[in-house]
Amino acid sequence: MEAFTTHTGRGVPLRRSNVDTDQIIPAVWLKQVSRTGFEKGLFAAWREDPAFVLNDPVYEGASVLVAGPDFGTGSSREHAVWALQQYGFRAVVAARFGDIFRNNSTKMGLLPVVLPAETVEALQSAIEADPATEVTVDLSARQVRWGAEAAGFEIDDYTRWRLLEGLDDIGLTLRHADDVETYENGRQSWLPTTV
């Protein structure tokens, strides 16, 4: 996984609530068996509308998505995270996230930042007023900064540490293989197997 410490880039305001993962990447894009090329499918249906915010040239190259509440609801497709990252996003700021999307993001090193709805709106307005606004997402300090503003965000210590170090969960779990084996030996004998 890509480590995340601090990132500074321009933002793009996505003023919509309940952006489900079917919108982030429609199902027809999920047929690929590779892990690359998903940026083309990002918001595929919405991008056909010239007025869609990602089509506005002033936001070209932005790397912090500032979205409405309940971002990433619905389907568990991790392709949504891959599409956002491959398009160039390093962090998504929203007031609320779908649980699975948020989990998937932290496995891949795309930082989901939860800020109060008013703060998200203030950040969106600041970006709309000046699209050149630099937004810093500082995981070490648990803080988002832009202009003269700063807003703290919460993230549990363990996930933060994993992201800062770019650690792979499987490797961490395999350190506890003995515990897994002990547990396995104590499982009830009636539990089903698929064979």
Next chain:
Amino acid sequence: MGRTLAEKVWEQHVVRRADGEPDLLYIDLHLIHEVTSPQAFDGLRIAGRKVRRPDLTIATEDHNVPTVLGPIADPVSKAQVETLRKNAAEFGIRLHPMGDAGQGVVHIIGPQFGLTQPGMTVVCGDSHTSTHGAFGALAFGIGTSEVEHVLATQTLPAYRPKTMAIEVSGELPFGVTSKDLILAIIAKIGTGGGQGHIVEYRGEAIRGLSMEGRMTVCNMSIEAGARAGMIAPDETTFEYLRGRAHAPTGDAWDAAVAYWRSLRTDDDAAFDTVVEIDASTLAPFVTWGTNPGQGAPLSGAVPVPEETSDPAAAQRALDYMGLSAGTPLSEIQVDTVFVGSCTNGRLEDLRAVAEVLRGRTVAARTLIVPGSMQVKADAEAEGLHEVFTAAGAEWREAGCSMCLGMNPDILAPGERSASTSNRNFEGRQGKGGRTHLVSPAVAAASAVTGRLTAPADL
């Protein structure tokens, strides 16, 4: 203090607990399908890892499969299905391919084989894994990175979510189904209402549901944002499981049932959040918008956006759906009716549809897709397929089909459906398609009239 059902099942699966870290949970059953697994298997290969417990893993082909006989025409879909076959063979995982008698939608076949049992942990790279919670299992959807993690270790690191009780008192009125109930619950608490929670559905109305009905309710927990949905096992659960291929037998059955009986929330346990609903006040329920929380009783009208909790979202939804505020929902014309999916693709659902269609003719294109080959065989044994075809509906092979339109079953842009599936997101059933979520009975009645209709109004 006592513990909730969710806490009991969670504690039973903690492999390792350390301060400041998520719990490491053991996974009893891992379900796999072709869409969210290829990159996980690639990851294993790159790292030189094996599948730790192929004997706790099962795979099926469902999302891409055509529902008419014959090979997959789309080369990209075909390659994805073939990739699953290669991976299952290489890593020694049981697979139910297209055409196999055990094939079907992943959340239909687990319970059908008796692989989903009370008190288990069940995961799948699919958000509707919550379906399996109907058995009192802790079941939740995961992403591809986590699929790889479970394949490699049979565990998952996770923080225990909060608990929510949804208490459904009273009885569902005649003609009101489990689908109407869950749509009403989602409309009440919102698509984010369950975020960070495991929901336990409780109360008289829940106890009165069949296993199929309970699966419909738990299936859509994710549509309320919940991590999982659960229902405590009872005699209905045990009766459903008895005699299934992977259910315990003999002394093991007795021991299992004794344990399963302990899987209920203690009387003195406390939930973080409690929601109360009176089932006797409910009526057939449909969605009008583009998320499952945007729903209303079928006897009502398309809402005025300013009068909803999120006016901007409601206005966007009405624009996309091509609807005007104030239109009675029962006047909305549909082009297509879809019956199927892991929400409503089981035998009981097909019986409900047949009951309405018997001796009637459909006025709209109607696709009836069984959730599994077993459901198909059972329905045909009862002659349901003859009722469907006599009414002019299409009787198809098993798969996800128009629930998400990864196969050729899709809506054309602007087309409108009444669908028994679980998501009315923009473009979910085909780009530009417009979806109204309904129960099987309402789907069937709508097929007859060509507009959203409750069976009672036929």
